[in-house]
Amino acid sequence: MTIRFTKDHEWIKLDGGVATVGITDYAQNALGDVVFVEVPDAGKVLEQGKDAAVVESVKAASEIYAPVDGTVIEGNAALGDDPSLVNTAPEGDGWFFKMSIKDMAQFDALMDQDAYKSFTEGL
Amino acid sequence: MGDTSLLRTPLYDLHVERGAKMVPFAGYDMPVQYPLGVLKEHLHTRARAGLFDVSHMGQVRLRGADIDSVIKALEALVPGDIAALVPGRIRYTMFTNDTAGILDDLMVTRFEDHLYVVINAGCKTEDLAHLKANLPGDITIDYLGDDAGLLALQGPEAAAVMARLLPEAADMGFMSARAAMIDGIPVQISRSGYTGEDGYEISVGAADAEKLARLILAQDGVEAIGLGARDSLRLEAGLCLYGHDIDTSTSPIEAALNWTISKRRRTDGGFPGAGVVQAQLAGGPARRRVGIQPEGKAPAREHTEIQDLSGNRIGEITSGGFGPTAGGPVAMGYVDTGFAAVGTDVQLIVRGKAMPAKVAALPFAPHRYFKG
Structure with a gap:
């Protein structure tokens, strides 16, 4: 299992050919209380850096971008009933969607855990 | 820092x-x-x-030779009934322009010898200039400071x-x-x-x-x-935020603030845009501020388009988000008057998709003001 991070504070975890995507603890903390999440349907084709999901806090709506090119396998239905999972378990049960990866080179080029840590410390 | x-x-x-x-x-x-x-x-x-x-808001005291002249001077700029206030009473009103657009909304308190006015932070500079330009020279404008x-x-x-x-x-x-x-x-x-x-x-x-x-x-x-x-x-609480729910493009009647204008002021006018206000009171405004209750869970934010069920544009959300007490999305906005009745089915265009919603009574959370 390998995890990578984007500069937009998404994480993408690869496990047996399936990648799971969510937002980082840093991101959920910046957003505040999440009250609504819109996840993509299975089969949706995603393009790196383009809109993939929406997360809304009391304050505002934010777009979640696809960390790499690929196709959605499953959206996290649990977020419909309990969007606060994004706050309480951002890197666990609060995941947004699972996807297949089209080009592994895109995945490999993202930040690893240490690089992301340095990145957020510099913000 | x-x-x-x-x-x-x-x-x-x-x-x-x-x-x-x-x-x-x-x-x-x-x-x-x-x-x-x-x-x-x-x-x-x-x-x-x-x-x-809320110290960012502007606090101003208006004084003159006598309180009646100060009241008369302010009433020339607002549709609120300031003369009806006894000492120690407060009224909500707005500065209007010649087309009845709202320049700012404000609270006016009448004291024995002066008026105390609270204006929006974002309008302070313009409001103070407006007062200076339009109040008679013998009225003192005492801004309490930033x-x-x-x-x-x-x-x-x-x-x-x-x-x-x-x-x-x-x-x-x-x-x-x-x-x-x-x-x-x-x-x-x-x-x-x-x-x-x-x-x-x-x-x-x-x-x-x-x-x-x-x-x-x-x-x-x-x-x-x-x-x-x-x-x-x-x-x-269904309360307007200046620059969002009300601005120079909205009149007090379109904004459903009719309750802030007394019978005397409706009849006598004598404030900027009085003719427009009187015409809208007589004939009804073309559009009106209403509550909007999205039926799903997705909040509809400011500038979201409101459509009728046939897909015609009938208005726009001016404030919208998640209401923690309501437990779901709440919003308000303007719709063409024919769609302003509570319970009217409308749709909101959120991220390109039509979401069902209804015109709703305001407020979403009941007012619990002190009744004595």
Whole structure:
């Protein structure tokens, strides 16, 4: 299992050919209380850096971008009933969607855990 | 730390000490939330009591040779019935322009010898220039300054909290004000607010503001509340936010603020745009501000298009978000008058998709003002 991070504070975890995507603890903390999440349907084709999901806090709506090119396998239905999972378990049960990866080179080029840590410390 | 080009209220250090997230707002560095977070701050205010720093708002005293001349001068700029106020009473009104557009909304308190006016932070410069240009030369415009203190204590426990500090506050009527002393601090206190809850607004000098805020925050049941929750509280209460729900393109009648204009002022006019207001009162405005209740879970934000069920554009959301007390999305906006009846089915275009919604009665959270 390998995890990578984007500069937009998404994480993408690869496990047996399936990648799971969510937002980082840093991101959920910046957003505040999440009250609504819109996840993509299975089969949706995603393009790196383009809109993939929406997360809304009391304050505002934010777009979640696809960390790499690929196709959605499953959206996290649990977020419909309990969007606060994004706050309480951002890197666990609060995941947004699972996807297949089209080009592994895109995945490999993202930040690893240490690089992301340095990145957020510099913000 | 912080942006030095921004103004600071007298409570700036206290906000930072309490761990507030500070954001630029109307030229001030303001707390949008504290570590409690917007959701819990909102719910705490509805359950107990919240203290808000609203020192960014403009406080002005208008004086003249006699109070009647000051009242007459201000009435030439607002549709509110200021002459009907007895000393110590407050009225909500607005500055209008010649087409009945709203330049700002304001609270006017009549005291024995002067009027006290509270204007929006973002409109201060324009409002003061407007007053200077349009009030007769013998009216003095005394702006209390960019650092004057103004606190709001709001919520069902506000009265009990304030009674411990100022027993005479307990039986103050809604929309009344008086001068008082709290622990040796001279203040002006009013029973008013912007949350739909019972509560007070307290004007205090810059030098005493932090001491007073600490005294109130030390009381059982009180939490500091940021601008984020202030916005969701006022939205649920159906109260307008200037620059969003009302502006120069909206008249008081379109904004459903008819209740702020008395029979005398409707009949006699004598304020900018009176002809437009009278025509809209007689014939009905072409559009009207209404509550909008999305039927799903997705919030509809400001500028969301409102359509009829055939897909024709009938208006736009002007404030929208998640209402923590309502437990779901709430919004308000303008619709063509034919669609303004409560219960009318409409659709909202959110991220390109049509979402079902209904025109809803305001407020979303019942007002709980003090009734005496």
